[in-house]
Amino acid sequence: MDLLLDGFATALTPENLLFATLGVLLGTAVGVLPGIGPAMALALLLPVTYSVGPDSAIIMFAGIYYGGMYGGSTTSILLNTPGESSSVITAIEGNKMAKAGRAAQALATAAIGSFVAGTIATVLLWVLVPRVADIVVQLGAPSYFAIMLLAFFAVTMVLGSSKLRGFISLFLGLAIAMIGTQTGQARLTFDQPLLADGIDIVVVAVAIFAIGEALWVAAHLRRKPLEIIPVGQPWMSRSDWRRSWKPWLRGTAYGFPFGALPAGGAEVPTFLSYATEKKLSKHPEEFGKGAIEGVAGPEAANNASAAGTLLPLLTLGLPTTATAAVMLSAFEGYGIQPGPQLLDAEPGLVWGLLASLVIANALLLLINLPMAPLWAKLLRVPRPQLYAGILFFACLGAYTVNFQAFDLGLLLALGLLGLAMRRFALPVLPLIVAVILGPRLELQLTEALTISQGDVSTLWSEPVAIIVYALMALLAFVMGVGALRRRATETIIASRATESESDVEHESDVEQKESHR
Amino acid sequence: MSGDGTAAATTSPAGGAVDKAQYGMAGFLVLVGGYVLWDASTLTEGFADQPVHAYTFPYAIGAVLVALGVALAVATARGDRPQADDGEDVDLSQGTDLRTLGLLVAVLVGTMLTIDWLGWAITGALLFTGATWALGSRTWVRNLAVGTALSIGSWYGFYVGLGVPIPAGILDGVL
Amino acid sequence: MNTPITDGPVVVAYAPDKFGRAALDHGVALARRDGVPLIIVNDTRGDAYVDKRFAGDEELATLERELSADGLTVSVRHDLVQDVAEAVVAVADAEAASLVVVGVRRRTAVGKALLGSVAQRVILDARCPVLAVKPD
Incomplete structure (x- = not known):
């Protein structure tokens, strides 16, 4: 408790409050703007870690992370363009509400639901982070090696749709991680002295998330403007509140565990929440035509899941989303080892972050409810300037690492790799996780085997390691079943939605329709 | 799969x-x-x-x-086809715009080649202007103004705000 | 008011704001008076996610229906183009228009220096008379 109060003391200093405000403003902006997500925004901001203190930077990053979620729901509702698969439901149900003249209520239930879910999830983090950290802090190298394998397994096998592509991305990342002379010998350096220290994670993150994405979007720019639904100040009537609060709580209950598990992701809980609300609603006939429960529940689930991903990140150093992976690289930039020792080594930082999450949430509610119409104006930014700006800040970020033109070359090469990965549907998360964790995986294995003097059986000598390997086996099983079930759920939702009203369709169909118009 | x-x-x-x-x-x-x-x-x-x-x-x-x-x-x-990455601002119904892509890559290569000589303040402005041009904007006077403001602003931002002196290139002493 | 010399159609550069509506009102009145067809042009470069001067499909369809209900020959151009001013001039040329109607707004000195005005370029480039209308 004292630590939490200290955390608030850290988070409430004027300087950190300023960074939190900056973070939520930037986060909302990138959430609203098409083409920039929170992961890209964080990657572009990594250079600030060179001189801003770790607590301020991490607090700002957390604000961006949460803010991206709020801003994303605004565009989903007003434009029917889900930026991520986790906001597909918000886009369907929320855009229907908006078209029926209830945009203000849809925005309000999404924002307040996100606030409720985010706050509850943050309190859960306060309770769980120290408990989990206590358990994992005693782990030895073999267990830690197993946990890192679990991280690779989770981001590769569980979160993507294609295992083959997940592995390709993972091993490309491992190959990048090998570059340099960490082991005393030059590996994969092409005899280039500038590669002796390996490729800086900032360059990799900026290249993959910013350059790759900007080039990919530039090659497939949507040319037709979308019709935006004009909106006033978000508000809700008494009956909207009555219909929203239970879905918020249920959505939170779905979202947090899914986010907290390494095999999580925000997509499944939003679908589960939607299905539940439809079943429990007194107005099932409204679903597919703009039911407020269908926005409230999934949005809460989405946000609670986002908060949940911080649990494995802070206790184990495992990122399960792209944004979490970039946050992890920020830790690395400060020389802070994320992992079991993090809470022990940096209690002030972790508690400052945990306290600032509540502050970020409150700030987001404040700036999003009254200012939603203002944020929608951001959508008028012309694309050439927007994407040119992304390239500008990407080059600036990569150049400031070492002031080497060579890094800009690397940036371009890896950016083209990022472009190819998007073209061939290779997920970027395994690659970035492999680049971050690859060297540490090698280190832990070396350490474990050095202690056991080369006896490989040491790898499963610790109970936690055995549990983790068992967990991986279990996950592999659950994943097989889950994949089938998820596919079934999606089909059901899609078919029901099409039944109830002909023009509710899947994301891709909607886009095709737009392009044919 | x-x-x-x-x-x-x-x-x-x-x-x-x-x-x-x-x-x-x-x-x-x-x-x-x-x-x-x-x-x-x-x-x-x-x-x-x-x-x-x-x-x-x-x-x-x-x-x-x-x-x-x-x-x-x-x-x-065996006929496996990638489901190319979708996004808010992506229209996959048309083919890849290779011209825009090539121009952007050329701008980035130009940035890499000139940065040591011209320094960030000039190269950055040219990067922004070139990229907007490649992406189809034709209001180049405005873009050059915005790009210059961005690059000089970011140079001073890093120098004064973050204490990171970015090499000034040929403008050394001017900035 | 301007009297069309030929009996070519009247081209209106339209946008869903008071300037566009002012242009449209005058265009409609002139087309009715002279018994010539009306062409509504509402194009966009499509380089922003949302363009407030690009009308919705429904809005234009309603407009077309209402105007053609009492005998006026109306056609609508609603396209993605490289350059909006060029597109308006091109339509006027192709249809041998008797008149182009544009809505104009007041601009600040900085605005004049930095922003290219569609109305200004239409006025300079069009080969037929151009009527510049200000909203009341």
Whole structure:
């Protein structure tokens, strides 16, 4: 408790409050703007870690992370363009509400639901982070090696749709991680002295998330403007509140565990929440035509899941989303080892972050409810300037690492790799996780085997390691079943939605329709 | 695999035929894997009692990359098609705009080549202006003004705000 | 008011704001008076996610229906173009228009220096008479 109060003391200093405000403003902006997500925004901001203190930077990053979620729901509702698969439901149900003249209520239930879910999830983090950290802090190298394998397994096998592509991305990342002379010998350096220290994670993150994405979007720019639904100040009537609060709580209950598990992701809980609300609603006939429960529940689930991903990140150093992976690289930039020792080594930082999450949430509610119409104006930014700006800040970020033109070359090469990965549907998360964790995986294995003097059986000598390997086996099983079930759920939702009203369709169909118009 | 999903079929631009470009990706993987293997073979034994040698990981990674490249080629031949990345601002119904892409790459190469000589303040402004031009904007006076403001602003922002002095290039002493 | 010399159609550069509506009102009145067809042009470069001067499909369809209900020959151009001013001039040329109607707004000195005005370029480039209308 004292630590939490200290955390608030850290988070409430004027300087950190300023960074939190900056973070939520930037986060909302990138959430609203098409083409920039929170992961890209964080990657572009990594250079600030060179001189801003770790607590301020991490607090700002957390604000961006949460803010991206709020801003994303605004565009989903007003434009029917889900930026991520986790906001597909918000886009369907929320855009229907908006078209029926209830945009203000849809925005309000999404924002307040996100606030409720985010706050509850943050309190859960306060309770769980120290408990989990206590358990994992005693782990030895073999267990830690197993946990890192679990991280690779989770981001590769569980979160993507294609295992083959997940592995390709993972091993490309491992190959990048090998570059340099960490082991005393030059590996994969092409005899280039500038590669002796390996490729800086900032360059990799900026290249993959910013350059790759900007080039990919530039090659497939949507040319037709979308019709935006004009909106006033978000508000809700008494009956909207009555219909929203239970879905918020249920959505939170779905979202947090899914986010907290390494095999999580925000997509499944939003679908589960939607299905539940439809079943429990007194107005099932409204679903597919703009039911407020269908926005409230999934949005809460989405946000609670986002908060949940911080649990494995802070206790184990495992990122399960792209944004979490970039946050992890920020830790690395400060020389802070994320992992079991993090809470022990940096209690002030972790508690400052945990306290600032509540502050970020409150700030987001404040700036999003009254200012939603203002944020929608951001959508008028012309694309050439927007994407040119992304390239500008990407080059600036990569150049400031070492002031080497060579890094800009690397940036371009890896950016083209990022472009190819998007073209061939290779997920970027395994690659970035492999680049971050690859060297540490090698280190832990070396350490474990050095202690056991080369006896490989040491790898499963610790109970936690055995549990983790068992967990991986279990996950592999659950994943097989889950994949089938998820596919079934999606089909059901899609078919029901099409039944109830002909023009509710899947994301891709909607886009095709737009392009044919 | 994603190729069996129905979703993959709906977004494929042409439909039907094998995605030949994906053979290129497979070839790239084999090439990278091969290079990693070759590089590993040039590494020497460390200490004899060292349990994990410098080449242990590279050998494993290189071998797996080659295998994955072959697997991707086989999957491609069997009709596996990637479900290209979708996004808020992406319109996959049209083909790839190679001209814009090529121009942007050229702008980035230009940035890399001129940055040591011209410094960030000038190169950054040219980068922004060039990129907006490549992306189809024709209000180049405005773009140059915005780009200059951005690059000089970011130079001073890093210098004053973050205490990071970015080399000024030929403007050394002027800024 | 301007009297069309030929009996070519009247082209209106339209946008869903008071300037566009002012242009449209005058265009409609002139087309009715002279018994010539009306062409509504509402194009966009499509380089922003949302363009407030690009009308919705429904809005234009309603407009077309209402105007053609009492005998006026109306056609609508609603396209993605490289350059909006050029597109308006091109339509006027192709249809041998008797008159182009544009809505104009007041601009600040900075605005004049930095922003290219569609109305200004239409006025300079069009080969037929151009009527510049200000909203009341």
